[in-house]
Structure formats: C-alpha cells, structure tokens
Amino acid sequence: MSKIAPTLESLSTPVVLVDLEVARRNIDRFQAYADTHGLKLRPHIKTHKLPAIAEMQLRAGAVGVTCQKVSEAEAMVAGSPDIRDVLITYNILGAEKLKRLTGLARKVALSVVADSQTVVQGLSAAFASEPTPLRVLVECNTGADRCGVPTPESAAALAKSIAGAPGLVFGGLMTYPPANGERAVEAYMSKAKSLIEAADIAVPVITSGGTPSMMHAAEAPTTTEYRPGTYVYNDRSLVARGVCGWEDCALTVLATVVSVPAPNRAIIDAGSKTLTSDLLGLSGFGHILGRPDIAIDQLSEEHGRLVCDGPIGLSVGDRLRIVPNHACVVTNMVDTIQILEGGCPSEVWPVAARGRIV
Amino acid sequence: MSKIAPTLESLSTPVVLVDLEVARRNIDRFQAYADTHGLKLRPHIKTHKLPAIAEMQLRAGAVGVTCQKVSEAEAMVAGSPDIRDVLITYNILGAEKLKRLTGLARKVALSVVADSQTVVQGLSAAFASEPTPLRVLVECNTGADRCGVPTPESAAALAKSIAGAPGLVFGGLMTYPPANGERAVEAYMSKAKSLIEAADIAVPVITSGGTPSMMHAAEAPTTTEYRPGTYVYNDRSLVARGVCGWEDCALTVLATVVSVPAPNRAIIDAGSKTLTSDLLGLSGFGHILGRPDIAIDQLSEEHGRLVCDGPIGLSVGDRLRIVPNHACVVTNMVDTIQILEGGCPSEVWPVAARGRIV
Numbered sequence: 001m002s003k004i005a006p007t008l009e010s011l012s013t014p015v016v017l018v019d020l021e022v023a024r025r026n027i028d029r030f031q032a033y034a035d036t037h038g039l040k041l042r043p044h045i046k047t048h049k050l051p052a053i054a055e056m057q058l059r060a061g062a063v064g065v066t067c068q069k070v071s072e073a074e075a076m077v078a079g080s081p082d083i084r085d086v087l088i089t090y091n092i093l094g095a096e097k098l099k100r101l102t103g104l105a106r107k108v109a110l111s112v113v114a115d116s117q118t119v120v121q122g123l124s125a126a127f128a129s130e131p132t133p134l135r136v137l138v139e140c141n142t143g144a145d146r147c148g149v150p151t152p153e154s155a156a157a158l159a160k161s162i163a164g165a166p167g168l169v170f171g172g173l174m175t176y177p178p179a180n181g182e183r184a185v186e187a188y189m190s191k192a193k194s195l196i197e198a199a200d201i202a203v204p205v206i207t208s209g210g211t212p213s214m215m216h217a218a219e220a221p222t223t224t225e226y227r228p229g230t231y232v233y234n235d236r237s238l239v240a241r242g243v244c245g246w247e248d249c250a251l252t253v254l255a256t257v258v259s260v261p262a263p264n265r266a267i268i269d270a271g272s273k274t275l276t277s278d279l280l281g282l283s284g285f286g287h288i289l290g291r292p293d294i295a296i297d298q299l300s301e302e303h304g305r306l307v308c309d310g311p312i313g314l315s316v317g318d319r320l321r322i323v324p325n326h327a328c329v330v331t332n333m334v335d336t337i338q339i340l341e342g343g344c345p346s347e348v349w350p351v352a353a354r355g356r357i358v
Numbered sequence: 359m360s361k362i363a364p365t366l367e368s369l370s371t372p373v374v375l376v377d378l379e380v381a382r383r384n385i386d387r388f389q390a391y392a393d394t395h396g397l398k399l400r401p402h403i404k405t406h407k408l409p410a411i412a413e414m415q416l417r418a419g420a421v422g423v424t425c426q427k428v429s430e431a432e433a434m435v436a437g438s439p440d441i442r443d444v445l446i447t448y449n450i451l452g453a454e455k456l457k458r459l460t461g462l463a464r465k466v467a468l469s470v471v472a473d474s475q476t477v478v479q480g481l482s483a484a485f486a487s488e489p490t491p492l493r494v495l496v497e498c499n500t501g502a503d504r505c506g507v508p509t510p511e512s513a514a515a516l517a518k519s520i521a522g523a524p525g526l527v528f529g530g531l532m533t534y535p536p537a538n539g540e541r542a543v544e545a546y547m548s549k550a551k552s553l554i555e556a557a558d559i560a561v562p563v564i565t566s567g568g569t570p571s572m573m574h575a576a577e578a579p580t581t582t583e584y585r586p587g588t589y590v591y592n593d594r595s596l597v598a599r600g601v602c603g604w605e606d607c608a609l610t611v612l613a614t615v616v617s618v619p620a621p622n623r624a625i626i627d628a629g630s631k632t633l634t635s636d637l638l639g640l641s642g643f644g645h646i647l648g649r650p651d652i653a654i655d656q657l658s659e660e661h662g663r664l665v666c667d668g669p670i671g672l673s674v675g676d677r678l679r680i681v682p683n684h685a686c687v688v689t690n691m692v693d694t695i696q697i698l699e700g701g702c703p704s705e706v707w708p709v710a711a712r713g714r715i716v
Contacts (some may be wrong), residue, residue: 011455012716046659068660072478090627090660096370115617118674148663165562171601190476258449259473259505262614267505269445269448273715274692277635300428301404301686302715303385303504310508316476332631332691333620355693357660358370 006345009056011338013319014270016330017339018048018349022250024056030214030231031060037144037218042066042087044209044229047328049261049353050337051215051234053081058082066209066227069149070104070355079352085109088209089139089174089227091119097358098126099136104340111135111171116148120161120168127167135171136162138203142188145176152188156195161278164167170196172224182219189222212241214326236287236329237280248325251337253286253329255304257318266306266314270322272299274333278326286322296322321354365701369696371614371677372628372686376406376707377698380608381590382414388572388589389418395576399447400424400569402587405686405709408695409437411590416440424567424585428455428462429714435466437710438538442632443467445565447532447585449505455716457486461491469493469529469563473507476528478519483524491561493529494520495563500546501536510546514553521559528554530563530582537570540577547580570599593685594645595638604647607681609688609695613662615676624664624672628680630657632691634683635663654680 006314007019013169027043033040044066049091054065054076064085067073073086075324086108092101105111105127114120114136127343138158141148153174163170173192177185193203208220209227211234217226233251234244255270275285277299285296285304299307306312312322324330331337332354339347383400390401392558401415402424412423420674422443425431432443444466446662450459462468462563463485472478485492496516499506507513513531521528531550535543543566551561566578567585569592575584589610591601613628631646633643635657642663643654652670656663672678682688689695690712 007598010453014715029592090673093368093614093627095368111428115619116674141619144621145623146656146663148619150619230662236461258373258451258477260501261506261508265503269451270715272634272636272687273713276630277637277687278589278630278634282424287359298504299688300504305504316449316474327628332659333713355631355691357372357628357692 006069008254009319011254011345013254015254016089016274016337017249017252017254017279017340018337020342021153021250021341022026023053026232026234026248026250027057030228031062033044033215033224035281038211039217039223040225041252042207042225042226042227043232045072045076045353047229047232049331049351050349051076051083051352052349057232063225064109069234069356069358070100070214071358072353073104074185075353075356077104077200083108087111087242088115091115093119093122098122102126102130105130105132105134110139110144111350112200113137113139113174114158114162115147117158117161120158124165130167133167135170136168137174137207138162139172140173140175140188140192142175143181143184144176146176148175152192152195156191159201160199162309172203172207174207179208181190181199182213186220186222189220190302193222212243215243230327233327236323237282238324239287239323240282246287251327252321252323253330254290255320255322257314257320258311260314260316265311265316266321268306268320269302269305270305271302273301274292274330275299275322275324275327276329276333278329280325282325286324289323291320325336336356362440365471366703367610367677369703371612372632373612374692374695375524375610375612376591376609376631376695376699377701379699380606381411384590384608385415385418385604388508388586389420391573392584393419397575397581398583400565400583400585401586401590403430403699403711405590405689407689407709408707409441409710410643410707413440414437416469422467427714427716428458430711431462432458432690433684433711433714435462439464445469447471449473450479451477455646456480460484460488463488463490463492465687471496471497471532472516472520473497473505475516475519476517477614482523482525485669487598488525491525491527494526494527495532495565496520498533498546498550500533501542502534503541506533510565513550514557517554517559519657523660526560530561530565532565535566535568535571540571541608544580547562547578548564551580569596570601573601588685589669592684594681596642596683596685597645598640604645604681608682609617610647610679613678615632615672615678617675618670618672618674621669622666626662626664627660628647628662629660631659632688633657633680633682634684634687634691636687638683640683644682647679647681
C-alpha cells in the first residue's frame with residue numbers, strides 16, 4: 001500500500017516550510033564570498049536549530065558552528081557526528097552549566113567567550129582539572145552595546161587574564177558588530193590585536209558575524225572568521241535591507257484564511273505563536289507572497305489580521321505563504337518544520353535545538 | 359540518599375517560575391466574582407497550557423475550559439480526566455482538523471464556533487454521520503474587529519443555518535470583546551438573542567471573555583459565560599491597566615546577569631526566546647521586581663539589555679525576577695515550568711499544550 005504524498009494543499013496549517021534548494025543556494029553563495037576573501041565561516045545555528053542543515057553548511061566549507069547557549073550546543077552535537085567544532089558566543093555562569101560545558105569539551109573542539117573576570121574565573125575553576133584546556137575568546141563591544149569589553153585596552157587586559165588562568169587558553173577576539181560597523185570593528189580589533197601580541201600572546205581568531213552586513217565582512221580585514229545565522233533562510237527584514245530578494249527566502253509560513261469578516265479584512269490561522277511579534281523595525285508582521293497590497297497589521301496568539309486598502313479578494317479556506325519578519329524566532333515556535341524539495345513537501349524534521357534557552 | 363532540594367539560587371536560568379499559591383488566589387478571586395454575578399466561568403487554557411492548572415480552575419467552579427486550536431484541546435483532554443467540557447473558539451477548516459474534531463467529540467462535551475457558511479458547511483459534513491451532533495456557536499464581532507459576523511442580523515442568519523444543518527446544533531453566541539466593550543457586547547448580544555429567539559431557536563449560551571475587562575463582565579447582563587485566560591497568572595500588561603498588582607503576578611522569569619559592560623547597562627540571559635517581543639502597547643520588555651528604575655530596553659534572542667538613568671548597581675551573577683509583558687506567550691516558549699510552593703521550587707511541570715498551533 002503506498003502512502004499518498006502530502007501536497008501544499010493537504011498540509012494542516014499553520015506550518016513552517018523550508019525550501020531546501022533555496023537554503024542550499026544561500027549557503028553556497030556566502031561560502032563563495034568567504035572563500036574568495038579568505039574568511040573562515042562558522043554559521044550560527046540559531047536560525048535553523050537543525051543538525052542536518054549544519055551538516056549542509058559544514059559540507060559547503062564551514063569550519064564549525066556557533067551556538068548561543070550550552071543546551072543548544074548539546075542538541076547540535078548529539079544530533080550530528082559531523083559537528084566537531086563549536087563556539088558558544090555567550091558568557092557562561094553557574095555550576096550546572098559549567099559542568100555541562102566540561103561534558104561538551106570532552107566530545108568536541110569547544111570555545112566560549114567571556115567579557116569579565118567573573119566569567120573567566122568560573123570557567124577556569126571548572127576546567128582547571130579537565131584533560132584539555134578550554135579556548136576562551138574575549139567578547140568585544142564594537143558598538144552594538146550589548147555584551148563585550150568596551151575598549152581594546154580592556155580586551156587586552158582580559159586576554160592576559162585568560163592566558164594566565166589554569167584550565168584556559170586564549171582563543172582570540174569575538175564581536176557582534178553594529179549595523180554598518182566594518183570600520184568600527186576594524187579599528188577596535190586591529191588595536192586590540194596589536195596590544196595582545198605586544199604581550200607575546202597570539203591572537204589566533206578574530207570572529208565577527210551577522211547576516212545584515214555579511215557582504216561587507218571583508219571590509220574589516222583583521223577579521224579571520226564570520227558567523228552569520230539568518231543567511232541560510234533569509235527573511236522579510238533582510239529583504240527590507242536589500243540583502244536578498246523574496247526568491248531567496250527559504251523559510252515561509254503556510255496559513256489558511258479562516259474568516260473574511262469584512263470586505264477589506266481577513267483573518268489567518270497564524271498568529272504570534274507562529275509568526276512571533278518581532279518587528280525588527282518593520283511595520284506589520286510578515287510579507288504575503290504575491291499579495292504586497294495586504295498588510296498583516298495585528299497578531300494575537302492564533303489569529304493574524306490582514307487588511308487592505310481595497311477589497312481583499314480572499315475567501316475562507318484560501319492558503320497564503322508568508323515570509324516572516326525574522327526567520328530565527330519562527331523556528332523556535334514549532335516542534336517540527338516541513339521540508340520542501342522541488343517545491344513539494346517531502347520530510348518533516350524535528351527542530352532539534354528548539355527552546356534550548358539554558 | 360536524599361536529593362538536595364533546589365533553591366531559587368541553584369536553578370539554571372533563564373527559567374519560568376509559577377507561584378502556585380498566587381495562581382490559586384487569582385482563580386478563587388474571579389470565581390467569586392462570577393459566582394456573585396451568576397456568570398459561568400470557562401477559563402481559556404492558552405495562558406497556562408497545563409492540565410493541572412485547568413483542574414484547579416474546574417475544582418474552584420469552572421464549567422469547562424476554552425481552547426483556541428484542536429491540538430490544544432487534544433493535549434488538555436489527554437492530560438486530565440477532569441476536562442470533560444471544551445469550547446474551541448476558532449473557525450475549524452480542513453479535512454485533517456475536522457477528523458480530529460470528531461475524535462475529540464466522542465470523548466468530551468465539545469463546542470466550536472463559526473462565523474461563515476463555509477465553516478458551518480465543513481463542520482456539518484464532518485458531523486452528519488457522527489453519533490452526537492456538534493454544538494456550534496456563532497462568533498460575533500462586537501468591536502474587536504478580529505473574527506465574527508458583523509451584525510446581530512447576520513448572527514441570527516448564521517444561527518438559523520447552524521440549527522438547520524445536519525450533524526450540528528446551535529450552541530449560542532460567542533464574542534471576544536473590545537476594550538471597555540460591555541455596552542457594545544450587551545447591545546449586540548441582546549439584539550441577536552431576540553432575533554434568534556423570534557425564529558423559535560433557543561440561545562443557551564452567550565459567552566464573552568478577556569481578563570482586562572473581567573471585573574466589568576456583569577455590566578453586560580445578557581452574557582451567561584465568561585472566558586478569561588491571563589487572570590490565572592496576570593502580567594505586566596494587566597498591572598499597567600490597573601487590573602492587578604505585582605503581588606498578583608504568579609508567573610515570573612528568573613534570569614541571571616551575565617554582563618555589566620557599562621555603569622548604566624547590564625545584560626541578562628533571558629531574551630526574546632523567553633520574554634518574547636510582545637509589547638502590548640507598553641515600553642520595554644518586562645518589569646524587574648524590586649528595580650522599577652531599570653528598563654529592559656532591548657531584546658535579542660538570548661540577551662536582554664537592562665538600562666538605567668544612574669548606576670545600575672548590578673554584578674555579574676546577580677539574579678533578577680521579571681514579570682513579563684504578556685504571560686500567555688511566555689509559557690509557549692518553554693517545554694517546562696518550575697512550580698513554586700511556599701516561595702520555593704517544588705515540581706517541574708511539562709507545558710503539555712505548548713506549541714499546539716494546528
């Protein structure tokens with residue numbers, strides 16, 4: 001007995017679709033840029049949270065992966081024997097997380113970051129009696145004003161602490177760059193590198209990242225490694241910034257019109273529990289493919305409200321494909337994604353590292 | 359060998375905490391209001407997504423529960439033998455969902471809503487050969503401009519269709535009210551009720567809901583049933599509206615300060631993957647208990663940025679408890695919540711109906 005293959009029309013909605021060919025093209029495009037400019041690529045898995053997509057990135061030439069939390073790294077390492085080199089770009093604190101970190105370090109080449117003595121001391125205490133020292137990079141604030149030591153001088157001071165701490169080796173410098181921040185990154189990193197090398201400490205890695213400015217990564221030539229995440233799927237925020245087109249958006253949400261209560265208003269079955277409330281500076285909560293005249297002006301948890309200046313021209317039961325504002329947060333909402341190949345539904349993949357917040 | 363009991367200091371962060379005594383007090387308070395005013399209470403489970411909390415609501419006097427999606431109802435019914443009466447306040451479309459709906463209807467007393475002939479026809483086709491007819495309420499737009507038929511006349515027309523459709527019985531009228539909408543609800547519902555009764559069709563239930571205006575529910579006396587959700591946990595949006603105080607907020611997020619990169623800035627390990635980007639008209643992404651001078655001004659997925667006019671006075675490793683803007687969406691982000699009893703961590707509960715979007 002053959003099972004009837006699912007079609008886009010037969011899928012229960014809302015459902016998150018990932019077109020594997022588009023994802024592969026996105027991976028190849030930036031790998032080619034990185035190769036041309038001598039940059040190592042270490043994609044952030046926060047966008048897909050999928051060992052199988054990380055494997056595609058590694059096969060294309062990535063040197064390893066980036067994770068944000070210990071539990072994310074655990075899920076990725078457990079999910080693929082090919083994931084052997086992981087950078088966790090986070091200050092890790094607390095007995096339980098440090099213990100889990102030592103477990104991970106026994107399995108794969110592991111690096112983390114730190115931006116304070118408190119974090120360095122905790123890492124050192126946890127790794128002092130481990131068989132292999134932990135590589136620790138200094139997180140630098142090059143203008144995004146999130147984490148990071150404020151100046152090249154403070155980066156050099158923390159690098160020296162790491163280099164002298166039992167159980168640790170200094171792994172280099174890391175930053176999450178500000179928008180259009182290539183010059184700021186270059187100024188900070190080249191200065192910090194000189195100061196650290198002047199103390200006879202090597203700076204093996206200078207890692208930066210972020211999809212929005214990835215095509216300008218080479219304009220900060222001190223950078224040795226780049227960590228984009230969203231580039232694999234792309235999203236409405238990146239189309240709005242001119243980084244890609246709609247045809248480069250590998251992730252879409254398929255939704256059904258459940259109500260057309262007024263001539264210029266319709267309601268779909270995807271709300272903030274699928275599309276999320278992330279605006280990323282945009283107006284509205286996603287782009288409906290083929291209907292740029294419609295705005296998704298309001299979300300509640302399970303309803304998306306569509307409005308239009310003229311008649312909306314939709315019927316109850318119609319299906320729409322939506323490019324969300326922000327792809328990374330959408331994959332965190334669902335336990336599984338529907339893979340498309342040749343434009344048709346193929347496999348359903350569990351989102352292995354979804355909800356891994358610790 | 360005794361296991362060491364966890365403390366708030368030993369929990370890995372970020373973690374979603376639910377104080378069971380506060381939740382119980384919130385449940386009892388609104389049940390008392392409903393009892394006083396002769397209103398039946400049918401809490402929406404979207405806030406907690408937990409069979410055990412639904413049981414607390416039923417024990418206090420609720421007549422049943424409200425769910426938004428078929429899969430949510432399935433999770434709740436599977437999770438508790440006490441959940442025997444379920445209203446799904448959603449237009450249900452599509453072969454797979456209709457089939458699952460018939461499965462549910464064989465297990466519990468089930469009602470759904472409809473606001474179009476298309477939805478009524480689908481429900482009728484699915485239930486025409488079922489042993490028990492499905493109760494279908496008409497969803498009415500009383501001003502919130504989401505789903506719902508626009509006028510009492512259109513509500514009466516759809517009620518007649520439902521009453522005449524094979525496999526269905528007319529169950530009454532349902533609305534999600536607009537803000538301060540008691541007069542609008544009363545005007546719409548009393549008119550629709552008269553029109554339907556004039557056609558010799560009984561209107562057994564008129565159900566409204568929403569925590570923000572719950573203490574005014576009795577000001578729409580035609581309403582027979584109320585469906586608040588958030589009241590069980592409360593949140594910053596409800597404190598801002600004057601509905602409750604901080605001491606009534608049962609759900610908090612415990613986070614750790616992971617960086618203090620500037621005198622007036624700190625970073626916590628809870629970002630949009632825990633607190634969500636829901637603003638609900640507020641400024642900032644949550645309220646830090648005991649530190650009203652600090653704003654959470656920016657979230658990325660795993661970082662929350664805290665800013666302050668003066669020195670922030672926090673150290674790396676400090677722990678903070680945050681009341682999120684919107685409790686319902688936070689429980690959707692995590693696989694488990696940490697229960698507090700007597701202010702201390704007791705059990706960890708899986709969020710049974712998390713991510714149930716179909």
